[in-house]
Amino acid sequence: MSSPGFDFSELDELYREIILDHYRRPRNAExxxxxxxxxxxxNPFCGDxxxxxxxxxxxxxxxxxxxxxxxxxxxxxSGSLMSDLLKGKTVEEAEELTELFRRAMQGKDLSVPExxxxxxxxxxxxxxxxxxxxxxxxxxxxxxxxxLEGHRAKVSPxxxxxxxGGETAFPLEGGRPGWG
Ligand code: ZN
Numbered sequence: 001m002s003s004p005g006f007d008f009s010e011l012d013e014l015y016r017e018i019i020l021d022h023y024r025r026p027r028n029a030e031x032x033x034x035x036x037x038x039x040x041x042x043n044p045f046c047g048d049x050x051x052x053x054x055x056x057x058x059x060x061x062x063x064x065x066x067x068x069x070x071x072x073x074x075x076x077x078s079g080s081l082m083s084d085l086l087k088g089k090t091v092e093e094a095e096e097l098t099e100l101f102r103r104a105m106q107g108k109d110l111s112v113p114e115x116x117x118x119x120x121x122x123x124x125x126x127x128x129x130x131x132x133x134x135x136x137x138x139x140x141x142x143x144x145x146x147x148l149e150g151h152r153a154k155v156s157p158x159x160x161x162x163x164x165g166g167e168t169a170f171p172l173e174g175g176r177p178g179w180g
Contacts, residue, residue, distance in 0.1 A: 028083035041143030048075035079140035
């Protein structure tokens, strides 16, 4: 069920270059050995997979990120772009970024400061013109969100917040501690 056939000619050249660069040279790809948070997600539509590990420091900031996966170029580039954003962020900030990215992919217009928070990941917005690929772009982010929520529930169950009705864009497997 792999789908290599994404037509990149439809994307702006700059976007295309950034996405392909992250696909070919994924950032933070090394698996972390003793992560605080570990989660795994699958996009059944495309066969894409994403495994994410985070280590938090004593103050709850992301100290280390590991993202591995396989699948189409959009899903893998998206995981790499996301990984670059997470270092130094708190769990809450990482959740906010995930929400911003989801809104961008759902076609909601973001403000300039919101867009800036997404950094280079903003280039994936071009993908939203290809509805079948939106799930590919969202996979790593929704997988991350599941891991963050699992962590939050573990450390402070009473503080678990609903986010947008709790609906994910598509069913995700994983979030099982100790996967791998
Ligand atoms: Zn895909």
